Amino acid sequence: MGWSRIVSVGLLALVLGFGASSQVKNPGQLIVVGTADAISLDPAWHYDIPSAQIIFNVYETLVFYERQRVDKFMPVLAESWEVSSDGRVYTFTIRTGIKFHAGGDLTPEDVAYSFHRAMIQDRTGGPGKLILEPLLGVKSMKALAEAEGDVKACERVKAAVRVDGNKVVMTLAGPFPAEPFLQILSGTWCAIVDKEWVIAQGGWDHDSATWRKWHDPKVEASELFDKMNGTGPFMLKYWKKGDEIVLERNENYWGEKPKLQMGVFKVVTEWGTRLLMLKEGDADFIAVPRANISAVEPLVGAEISGYPINKPFQPIVRLAKNPEGTVRVFKDLAGSSMDVGFMNFELAADSPFVPTLGGQPKPDLFSDLNLRKAFSYAINWAVYLEDVYLGEAVQPRGVIPQGVLGHNPNQPVYGYNKAKIIEHLKLAWGGEVWEKGFNLQVFYNTGNLMRKAACEMLEMYIEELNKERPGKPPFVIDVKDLAWATFLGHAVAGRLPLWFSGWMADYIDPHNWAHPFLHSAGSLAVRINITKDKALSAQFDALVSKGIGLLDPKAREEVYFQIQALSYEYATHIWLVHATARSYQRMWVRGWYHNQLEPGANLAALWKASLDSVTLGARGSLVIYGADADKQPAKHLWFWIENAGPGRVKVTFDWAGGYEAKDLAREYILEPGAFITKGGPHTWRASKVTVEELDGKRNTVVMYNFP
Amino acid sequence: MFAYIVRRLALIPILLVGVSAFIFGMLQLLSPWERVAAYVSDPAALREGRDELELLIKKYGLDQPIHVQYLEWIKGVFQGNLGWSEAARMPTLQAIAYYLPASLELTLWAAVPLLVIGIWLGVMSAVHHNRWIDHVTRFISITGWSFPTFVFGLVVLMIFYGALGWFPPGRLSTWASLVVNDPGQFRAVTGMYSVDALLNGRLDIWADAVRHLVLPAITLAYLSWALLVRVTRSSMLETLRQEYVQTARAKGLSENKVIHRHAKRNALIPVATIGGMMVIGLLNGVVITETIFNYKGLGYWFAYAARQLDIPAVLGFTMFNGVLMVVGNLVVDILYAVIDPRVRLE
Structure with missing residues (x-):
């Protein structure tokens, strides 16, 4: 629908010029509009964002993140927990007096059953492996059963998570760092279900001899496919498949009652x-797809950036071009994915895309270090990040992205360097490459224009060197696209010579990056046949295993530094881009925060309230709210008061009864267009702000705040 | 006539086997790797390496020879099982039943303006041949004919929703949707909200449903007017030249009677055929309209399913359309024989 896009962008620009109302619509409901429906509401089965964003509002886990922190955890269904000195045994004390939506009581048996069920279900392509790996040291239930027999395998599952009085004890199979383990436990796949209720729905009877019947079900065959019964702040009202899912507030919620009704x-x-x-x-x-960002611009009233990872939020507000805009955008939000160029050390025998060197098939073309280095020097990051990502991305400094333990800001990286490209091409394959030329296809998945741009950059910088070597057979790079599934199919089968693709982390730990990319058993490493270079692969294997085996963060960091230095030295990948995300939301949404591991809007934290603004006759007042209009203290708050003009105004703060911002004066004179902003992790109560006009002109002052 | 109807209905199974074999064959041109995509909506689910993809291909039998897969599927069809639609998250047959009322409702709402206004404009155009009303009608119908659906749909949506806020997309507003989906408050009978609302005595829901139907119905109707107007116009023009019309005029009948009692009835015989087929065509042609207006009917589901390579859904929808076309054609033929006593079905 190419035309559709052109027409829609053009016409929308016209229509968006019309004013939009800022009166809160549907005040008790938060409406999230996305592009995909949930696939399954079964916590053990689902492994996609649209399903996860429903599950995490309805079910609860033992522990969960403290707002935006991915490294700090708070107890939820566990009242508290202890970790043994060797880091192998976790003991969770389970909260009492909590009821499931259908009326059942939460017990330690429910907790253990939830984990057992998730592990024995372990459907193909599902999240079961995330739990199986730390607890049992295996990748799949099938593998465990093959090794030990069905009944014994199930007994091992039960032994790994067992009930002890009002406690649940988890024993890890081997050393596993605490932070990623708690991140796994915070994931929706570890949601706690009601054992009796699940069995009543036709679920597993918890018998070690029968689990096969509930193992690897098709989506519709899982008993919780479209039913929910959690302990969370919201309950499933209905799922109109393909259309909408409605959650309503759990009026009997054990924790703080949510402000939204729906x-x-x-x-x-x-x-x-x-x-x-x-x-x-x-x-x-x-x-909002990145390609459509410009179409939303006319609606944007404020752009907010400065959302750091694992630090208090100190926002930087920039007023957008449209002061009437009703939408705010959070920019530069930390993402958990990275795009990478994969150079295949040796293509699979059945590959239809074998490159040629001097006209002869050369499936192991990229096993040559100099060739990999030449390609690594052929991306111009400054241009690429600015033009393709509008500057909202960074060049990774290796396999570990920013914000993750082991990221080394001082790690050298490749960058465009024509002399170096020539130097390494001349050395590649003992000079054969330079003398005889090559013919190579590079791939991206259809529709991904960012990856296409990277392919084209390689093509441009390498092919332009043909001018420097007249009379020789040319370097030919052919940029090709494949539909996503075909692309993925060929990539996983190791049939592509060079391609750009991405990786999204399940938990924020260097192991979740280093292992898939660089360990010989890593799911991405097998795609480039890294074991072709046995010595190199053995070094990576040793380092990756060492990294996950250490518990001391400092020692681990050192190992990951070494891994990245080695990857740089051997130019194993083109670490292309670590992009940031944006969130577009109506300004009346309050309480929002960003946690890159949370799957979507946390309804319990949000509510809606209109922008507070005054049009001054001579004098008016605004209120800086605490957590809500009920004047509850807020833990995080920031506000912004802007004088939209035309004259000057005097702003006076009255902090009676509330926190006094020590670095704010009591009075300000604001010129037209000026604003005051303040934010941070403080306890605030509603405070009155008096605004007075000074120049006898009818002024408008807008205040915007949220915790 | 009875034998004729039975003969025509007997064609349905043959047609369905033909259509399904054809589509099935076409889809087999895609490799198992491509077809497995239907079962994996999240690429993240696939990254554990080649084993997982191959397991999925085996799990869903995508590596079987084509005839084995087809026989497996057709066996299911005879048991009333059209397979699981990943796009709808329910069995295909259930999905058709689930989405049909919405599309039927939209089609009926579009058929009324289509037929009433289309025929009226066609008649007026012929009666006032080469006068301004004729020119305007032709202009309107030609622009309608040449407008791509998605352009027209987007334009009206932007004006009447984006700028004026009158007619929102979707099938119901959130408040109404909450009522309709609460069995304690609302009893679903037909699945067509504008009908069910009346049966439940909820005029507020009725008004909301109609508000959501206005734009897609007009879009559907507008784009089909052209053909209907032109057929009506030329048929009417021809009839007006007939001797019996002149006789009627010579008898001294009023022009109104001549046109509406004598000429129009005969002129509408070909129009009935075309009109009937167009209404069936509307049900077929809702794909783009429903997508633009976020109107969750058969067309929306089909477009979504096709993009996801949801093969059971594509097959199911196509077969459903096949049946619809055969039955629809048959109804039109019978109607034709009823309107025009000269026609005999044999």
Whole structure:
């Protein structure tokens, strides 16, 4: 629908010029409009974001993140927990007096059953392996059963997570660092279900002899496919498949009662329709593809950046071009994915894409270090990040991205260098490459214009060197696209010579990066046949195993530094880009925060309230709210008061009864267009702000705040 | 006539086997690697290496020879099992039943303006041949004919929703959706909200449903007017030249009577055929309209399913359309024989 896009962008620009109302629409409901429906509501089966964002609002886990922190955990269904000195045994004391939505009581048996069920279900392509790996040291239940027999395998599952009075004890199979383990436990796949209720729905009877019947089910065959019964702040009202999921507030919630009454998750695949819904206030959050960013710009009233990883939020607000805008955008949000160029050391025998060197097939073309180095020097990151990612991305300094333990900001990286490309091409394959030329296809998945741009950059910088070597057979790079599934199929089978693809972390730990990319058994490493270089591969294997085996963060960091230095020295990959994300939301949404491991809107933290603004006759007042209009203290808050002009105003703060911002004066004179902002992790109570105009002009002052 | 109907209906199974074998064959041109995509909506699920993809291919039998897969599938069809639609998250047959009322409702709402206004404009155009009303009608119908659906749909959506906020996309507003999906408050009978609302005595829901139907119905109708107007117009023009019309005029009948009692009835015989087929065609042609207006009916589901290579859904929808076309054609033929006594079905 190429035309559709052109027409929609053009016309939307016109329509968005019309004013939009800022009166809160549907105040008790939060409406999230995305492009895909949930696949399954079974915590053990699902492994996709649209399903996870429903599950994490309905079910609860033993522990969970402290707001945006991915390294700090708070107890949820566990009252507290202890870790043994060797880091191998976790003992969780289970909270009492908690009821499931259907009325059942939460017991330690429910907790243990939930973990057992997740492990024995272990459907193909599902999240079961995330739990099996730390607890049993195996990748799949099938593998465990093959090794030990069905009954014994199940007994091992039960022994790994067992009930002890009001406690649940988990014993790890081997050393595993605490932070990633707690991140795994915070994931929706570890949600706690009601054992009796699940069995009543036709679920596993908890018998070690029968589990096979519930193992690896098709999506519709799992008993919790479209039913939910959690302990969380919201309950499933209905799932209208393909259309919307509605969650309603759990009035008997054991924790702090949510402010929203309802969460509505809608599926709207047409971009233009989603955008119009945001403008009309029929959507509070919408999914915005990067290619459509410019179409939302007319609606944006404030751009907010400065959301760091694992640090208090100190926002930087920039007023957008449209002061009437009803949408705010959070930019530069930490993501958990990376795009990488893969150079295949030796293609699979059945590859239809074998490159040629001097006209002869050369499946192991990239096993040559100099060739890999030449290609690594042929990406111009400064241009690429600015043009393709609009500057909202960074060049990774190796396999470990920013914000993750083991990231080395001082690690040298490759960058465009024509002389170096020539130098290494002349050395590659003992000079054969330079003399005889090559013919190579490079791949990206259809529609991914960012990856296409990287392929084309390689093509341009390498092929232009043909001018430097007249009379010789040329370097030919052919940029090709393949539909996603075909692309993936060929990539996993090791049939592509060079391609750009991505990786998204399940938990923020260097092991979740180093292992898949560089360990000989890593799912991405097998795709480039890294074991072709046995010595190199053995070094990586030793380092990766050492890294996960250590518990001391400092010692681990050192190991990951070594891994990245080795990867740089051997130019194993083109570490292309670590992109940041954006969130577009109506300004009336309050309480939002970003945690890159949370799957979506945390309904319990959010509510809606209009922008506070005054049009001054002579004098007016604004209120900086605490956590809500009930004047509850807030733990995180920031506000921003802007004088939209035309004259000057005097702003006076009255901190009676609340926190006094020590670095704020009591009075300010604001010139037209000026603003005051303050934020941080403080306890705030509602405070009155008096605004007075000074120049006898009718002024507008806008205040915008949220905890 | 009875034998004729039975003969035509007997064609359905043959047609369905033919259509399904053809589509099945086409889809087999895609490799198992491509077809497995239907079972994996999240690429992250596939990254554990080649084993997992191959397990999935085996699990869903995608590596079997084509005839084995086809026989497996057709066996299911005879047991009333069209397979699981990944796009709808339910069995295909259930998905058709689930989405049909929405599309039927939209089609009926579009058929009314299509037929009433289309025929009226066609008649007026012929009666006022080469006068301004004729020119305007032709202009309107030609622009309708040449407008791509998605352009027209987006334009009206932007004006009447984006700028004016009158007619929102979707099938219901959130508040109404909450009522309709609460069995304690609302009893679903037909699945067509504008009908069920009346049966439940909820005028507020009715108004909301109609508000959501206006734009997609007009979009569907507008784009089909052109053909109907032109057929009506030329048929009417021809009839008006007939001798019996002149006789009627010579008898001294009023022009109104001549046109509406004598000429129009005969002129509408070919129009009935075309009109009937168009209404069936509307049900077929809702794919783009429903997508633009986020109207969750058969068309929306089909477009979504096709993009995901949801093979059971594609096959199911195509077969459903096949049946619809055969039955629809048959109804039109019978209607034709009823309107025009000269026609005999044999």
